[in-house]
Amino acid sequence: MKNSNSALIAAGIFVQMAVLAAGHSIFQQASSGSKDFGSTCVRMPPNNSPVTSVSSKDMACNVGGSKGLSGICEVKAGDEFTVEMHAQPGDRSCAHEAIGGNHFGPVMVYMSKVSDVTSADGSAGSWFKVDEFGYDASSKKWGTDQLNANCGKRSFKIPSKIPAGDYLVRAEAIALHTAGQSGGAQFYMSCYQVRVSGGSRGQLPAGVKIPGAYSASDPGILIDIWGSSFKEYKIPGPAIIDQSYF
Template identity: 30%
Template sequence: MFASQLVALAVIALSMKGVKAHGGVLSYSNNGQLYNGWAPYNSPDGQSTIQRPWATYNPIQDATDPTIACNDDGTSPTGQQTATVAAGSDVTAYWNQVWPHPYGPMFTYLAQCPGSSCDGVNAADLDWFKVDQSGLISGTVADGYWGSGKMIDDNSTWTTTIPSSVPSGSYLIRFETVALHSLPAQFYPECAQIDITGGGDLAPTSDQLVKFPGGYSNDDPGFTVDLYGTQAQTMTDYPMPGPPLYGQ
């Protein structure tokens, strides 16, 4: 039933005027538990989910946009839920099927919230660190195999292992795919609230922490690359945007 629900949502999303070929994260899973996501075109009344609210399937096309953290105004709604996630376990994000943009990188970020809960915490105030990324896997920038292509091959899902070294606490997890088939680049980030348990004691370093907005620039080479230009035909190295990867 879950798979059919995802397909139905995708059909609805892709048939709506102005949102064709766009979308976002519709749900999450961890340790056999499925968590439905926010329904952006439904009334917020009565919605209760671990995902932060987001309003549209359309992409963000400005790396400095005030909504770049979580594709929203950064706040949590009434009825916000939080998933308990063990450090070292996998969290999977499910995009609408079939995701249409195979050229671009994938990212997963974490941001620890102050206190015992992320409820009421604005995502733009947090310090984010990158725990997972996948850029150009093979081939050339113009027509190679990208992280986004791998996400599509995995039934429009992306799975990230929560590092066992991450300190326990309340976090936002931010899954993001960036589409490079057109310029400016198209950003698709969404966030969910999780409590990490059984964690370690390796805090991210200062150079691994960024704000959103602030962590990206519209001039980042990874966002300005022209897939249809002459250089892209032979270019086999892709400059990954954002901070250094946590733990490295």
């Protein structure tokens, strides 16, 4: 009987781990207007597992994301750009949740200007935030809920008043289902290699370093979203850049 109980417990743990892993996901495609870039300019991580340490160098562009590739997504300043998240590589089926398993949390997009987007690792410059959706208390919907409702897509505007050139675009979702304990938040991000034309000759917006923008104890990272006291949510990191840049 003891062996039987142990087998049942082990089976239960395995099923629970499989369910949690099923919620893992990857930002892996992009588009702009009628142009579908697919995965040509995204630095894909080796798998759909999250980053869990806010001090890890992988926080910038995920595991393996410091290495560039040849593909570049070319857009104009002021264009709409859409990032796309799905659970498995190459899977764009809208029949599947973009990020499931109760992986609720915010979605954010950062940009960083670099000299050569095919080789920059994201550590030298600063990152400024251009888009975010956290939690809407009135509807009780998260940014990840919006991803699921929109076939994994999140669209934002490339600021029209930033200098032309090469940029890393960093799309990120933070899953908070186990964030009630330190190190429990799960970070899913990918970097897209983007070349912006047009724009202005003005200064870049102020930015932050990644890693460095987040602390493990930030209220938007160390948080129990299941508790009865949860009412509102503070998105981690800097605010979106001033609207004058758009």
